Amino acid sequence: QVQLVESGGNVVQSGRSLRLSCAASGFTFSTYGMHWVRQAPGKGLEWVAVILYDGSNKEYADSVKGRFTISRDNSKNTLYLQMNGLRPEDTAVYYCAKNGAAWAAKHYLDHWGQGTLVTVSS
């Protein structure tokens, strides 16, 4: 069965950096796009970034563009999110999610991890 396990969440000061990881198993990682989505405390879901199955294309939310970088290592079945210049408003639970369709097809999210908490203090 599909498993996505996020790690790397922590408490960091404003302006610092953090890298999140998502270990994937139970499917052919190299054929699916992958996403990061976050949920701030008491708020709704906010899509953060996507990377295509082969890393050839990436898209970002405006709120993180220029500060966050999504990447993947298909040899390790692992997704990453490098977060630089963190701000208090980046405080959230960060989820990795698998694209529902293989290759570069429809971008609905069919499996999600349990999330990892990032807290940015001012």
Added chain:
Amino acid sequence: EIVMTQSPVTLSVSPGERATLSCRASQSITSNLAWFQKKPGQGPRLLIHGAFNRATGIPARFSGSGSGTEFTLTNSSLQSEDFAIYYCQQYNYWPLTFGQGTKVEIK
């Protein structure tokens, strides 16, 4: 950016009753609409994609309809495990965007 608007914000329903949730897109997203269920401490669970396709393992009491800008998620008979927050999400345009959520609570 496509703005997704859900209504109502909160829906109070008795177990066994029918629940209807609405989602409106600020412009046409054809049928590229998904619905998720979210419970505290858990990752979201995909219920519906392509506006009306039930995801694997989702009970038949959940159904989706609509296209263009107006969409509906219906639960024909609420079970105790269905009380949660529900989100719609469009995937027709970047950035992907979610509605603000509808909380389905026990009446």
